[in-house]
Amino acid sequence: MFDQFLSKAAELLAKLEPFAVAIVVQHTAPISGKPGYKAIIHADGRVWGWVGGGCTQPVIVKEALKSLEDGRPRLVRISPSRPPAETPQFKDLVVDYTMTCHSGGAVEVYIEPVFSKPQIVILGCSPVAENLARLGKAINYVVRVAAPQADRERFPGADEVQGNFDLSHMKITPQTYIVISTQGEGDEEALEDALATGASYIAFVASKTKAAKILDGLLEKGQDLRQVRRLRVPAGLDIKATSPEEIAVSILAEIIQVRGKKVSPVSSLDGLKMPAPAKDPICGMNVDIATAQFRTEHRGNTFYFCCAGCQRKFESEPARYAGPS
Numbered sequence: 001m002f003d004q005f006l007s008k009a010a011e012l013l014a015k016l017e018p019f020a021v022a023i024v025v026q027h028t029a030p031i032s033g034k035p036g037y038k039a040i041i042h043a044d045g046r047v048w049g050w051v052g053g054g055c056t057q058p059v060i061v062k063e064a065l066k067s068l069e070d071g072r073p074r075l076v077r078i079s080p081s082r083p084p085a086e087t088p089q090f091k092d093l094v095v096d097y098t099m100t101c102h103s104g105g106a107v108e109v110y111i112e113p114v115f116s117k118p119q120i121v122i123l124g125c126s127p128v129a130e131n132l133a134r135l136g137k138a139i140n141y142v143v144r145v146a147a148p149q150a151d152r153e154r155f156p157g158a159d160e161v162q163g164n165f166d167l168s169h170m171k172i173t174p175q176t177y178i179v180i181s182t183q184g185e186g187d188e189e190a191l192e193d194a195l196a197t198g199a200s201y202i203a204f205v206a207s208k209t210k211a212a213k214i215l216d217g218l219l220e221k222g223q224d225l226r227q228v229r230r231l232r233v234p235a236g237l238d239i240k241a242t243s244p245e246e247i248a249v250s251i252l253a254e255i256i257q258v259r260g261k262k263v264s265p266v267s268s269l270d271g272l273k274m275p276a277p278a279k280d281p282i283c284g285m286n287v288d289i290a291t292a293q294f295r296t297e298h299r300g301n302t303f304y305f306c307c308a309g310c311q312r313k314f315e316s317e318p319a320r321y322a323g324p325s
Helices: 002-014 057-068 126-138 187-195 209-218 244-259 307-314 320-321
Strands: 019-028 038-042 045-049 074-079 092-097 107-112 119-123 142-146 160-161 178-179 200-203 295-300 301-305
Touching: 002 019, 002 038, 002 107, 019 057, 038 057, 057 074, 057 320, 074 320, 107 200, 119 126, 126 142, 126 160, 126 200, 178 187, 178 244, 187 200, 187 209, 200 244, 295 307, 295 320, 301 307
Parallel strands: 074 092, 119 142, 119 178, 142 160, 178 200
Antiparallel strands: 019 038, 019 107, 038 045, 074 107, 295 301
């Protein structure tokens, strides 16, 4: 049974699927779960193995899912009467439940969450990208590199190297951190592919001035503003890094900080000047260019409209409504 347990755990780790391990550490008869009995609880609540039925299993599943959410282990005690108070250093580790099954007995089950290795997905072949890949492997992260010019010579230690920015085949987990370090080589394409993944952490190695111009272009093409606002610019903690090596260190530090749940993995676009609303040349209404459905090109300029009626009216006499060139 133990070899099957290890094989199952290895299988889930290879699939990058989180799970919790539950092990019976003490019991008082009559109860079905004996010391050493083990179970794996999937993130969706499915159970593989056995630590007990009746009152035990629902409680263990509930606490296992909590453990996957907060990342902390716990000792679950289920007994007819409240056990004696635990020592202070274990206060936050122990969770007590009252045994409600008619059969009686008591059981203690240790639960620990298991997560796959964090993975860094690097888009680009810049010096920062090369250093980030090397340092990521040094701290035992899975490193994947995606860029048209990427090869094994530049990224010898990476777990995967592909020659394009397409991430549609890649499994994105809560432990996936995407870093775009394209340095002008396919910035927009890399950003579009990264934002399409739904990853909670996406960082762009660029100044806010450069990022604003590139993101402006993405919004012009119809990129969802809500997706754009998930982006972290510039990538990394503000430690006054200047060299590619130092910038790579600052990015890893930020990823470690986010992974440790010290901060929320949300956008750092505060202060980044985003495009102002456009004015409909027909009715004068403000139109959000990021979500505008109606737009027309005229003399090299883009005009935005609140509705199809305004768009048709403009297109019937563009010279009248477009104003001076």
